[in-house]
Amino acid sequence: MLSLLSDENFNGDIVRGLRLRQPSLDLLRVQDVGLREIDDPAILAWAADxxxxxxxxxRATMPDFAYERLVRKEPMPGMFVINDRMPIRQAIDELLLLVDCSEQAEWKDVVLYLPL
Incomplete structure (x- = not known):
């Protein structure tokens, strides 16, 4: 199962839907781990650690910070960039497909844009 961290402004309806559909999902929110109002590079560093x-x-800044980590040869466990105009149900379905059908190591150093 994948270990996930949702960004501060990530749609809460998607988070709630993911947890309802898969209660055992390993998903933390930035707010849950004391990273509220922390800059993007610090969030990525925490996710890597x-x-x-x-x-x-x-889509505007977070992928660029992820690519900067890669250029500096710093760890980057992966990033899923979900289009905020994507229907909530579709976002949940696609994320659960990734959770159920892939392994954590597959996403190392990858920035994936959804929808698939």
């Missing part, structure tokens, strides 16, 4: 794939809607 804790081996969690980041869920974000932030």
């Amino acid at each position: 804790n081996e969690r794939i980041l869920l974000t809607h932030d």
Whole structure:
């Protein structure tokens, strides 16, 4: 199972839907781990230190920070960038497909844009 971390502004309805559909899901929110209002590089560093794939809607800056980590040869456990215009049900379905059908190591150093 994948270990996930949702960004501060990630849609709470998606988080709730994921947890309802898969109660055993290993998903933390930035708010749950004391990272509220922390800058993006610090969130990515925490995700790397804790081996969690980041869920974000932030297409503007977050992927660039992830690629900067890769250029500096710093760990980056993966990032799923979910289009914020994507229907909630579709986002939940696609994320659960990734959770159920892949392994954590497959997403190391990968930035994946959803929808698939």
